[in-house]
Amino acid sequence: MMYIGAGILIWAGGWLLNVYLANGKYADLTAMKIAIPLIFGLTILLVWEYFVIGFQINPVFLPRPSEILARMASEGPRLWADFVQTIIKGALTGYVLGALAAFGVAILADRSDFMTRGVIPVGSFMAALPIVGIAPIFVKWFGSDWESKAAVVAVMVFFPILVNTVAGLRDTTAMQRDLMRTYGAGYWPTLIKLRIPSAMPFIFNGLKIATTLALIGAIVAEFFGSPTVGMGFRISTSFGQLALDMVWAEIVVAAIAGSAFYGIVTLIERRLTFWHPSQR
Numbered sequence: 051m052m053y054i055g056a057g058i059l060i061w062a063g064g065w066l067l068n069v070y071l072a073n074g075k076y077a078d079l080t081a082m083k084i085a086i087p088l089i090f091g092l093t094i095l096l097v098w099e100y101f102v103i104g105f106q107i108n109p110v111f112l113p114r115p116s117e118i119l120a121r122m123a124s125e126g127p128r129l130w131a132d133f134v135q136t137i138i139k140g141a142l143t144g145y146v147l148g149a150l151a152a153f154g155v156a157i158l159a160d161r162s163d164f165m166t167r168g169v170i171p172v173g174s175f176m177a178a179l180p181i182v183g184i185a186p187i188f189v190k191w192f193g194s195d196w197e198s199k200a201a202v203v204a205v206m207v208f209f210p211i212l213v214n215t216v217a218g219l220r221d222t223t224a225m226q227r228d229l230m231r232t233y234g235a236g237y238w239p240t241l242i243k244l245r246i247p248s249a250m251p252f253i254f255n256g257l258k259i260a261t262t263l264a265l266i267g268a269i270v271a272e273f274f275g276s277p278t279v280g281m282g283f284r285i286s287t288s289f290g291q292l293a294l295d296m297v298w299a300e301i302v303v304a305a306i307a308g309s310a311f312y313g314i315v316t317l318i319e320r321r322l323t324f325w326h327p328s329q330r
Contacts, residue, residue, distance in 0.1 A: 109294065219246070
């Protein structure tokens with residue numbers, strides 16, 4: 051009961067502190083915007099730790115955060131190898147290939163109404179394909195290494211980037227296009243100097259959506275065949291061995307990688323679309 055009571059007190063204290071900081075006169079400072087989520091996250095971890103001890107929860111069902119951190123420290127090289135295999139080789143490669151393919155098809159579709167009417171329904175069909183169905187097929191086609199995972203990721207990220215890019219390219223007004231024609235600009239100068247910059251917020255919206263899809267696709271695809279390395283492989287085998295602390299360690303690494311990936315795309319968006327009202 052002592053640990054349970056300590057967990058309740060920590061939760062109440064962290065909650066009151068965050069409310070005070072969020073409503074204080076320094077709430078708009080960058081330091082406070084960083085401190086508030088950090089305090090909230092630390093509070094959750096401490097409550098988790100004390101509740102697991104207090105309620106005597108079996109580590110097989112839910113390990114303590116300290117046990118997860120200890121496993122991460124002891125399995126650092128293995129976690130890094132899994133990270134490189136799944137995130138760098140599988141997710142990132144597939145993300146880049148899918149984004150380039152979506153952008154190229156969006157340009158072709160923009161040139162032709164026939165292409166637009168044909169590509170969007172096909173893209174919708176591809177987006178509806180279940181990953182548990184296409185992953186085994188791609189493993190048969192491309193082998194069990196990272197190439198098949200990259201192919202799965204490319205298919206998953208293709209549609210959201212395509213749809214957002216097509217919508218962005220059509221976002222310019224008639225007055226803006228007439229002005230470019232007045233200057234004697236053809237299709238390609240208008241595309242490069244007007245339509246692509248105007249479409250940037252839409253394009254980055256698709257890219258940000260695709261960051262999470264890439265991570266999920268690469269990990270899930272490894273459940274259907276992979277060499278003896280990779281985050282999905284490790285999660286599957288560790289769960290079979292009831293090593294839940296290792297499973298949670300992989301989940302933590304995946305969450306950190308996904309957040310960093312999303313943050314990098316958002317940072318690039320802010321640098322390139324500083325002129326857009328959403329960034330002001």
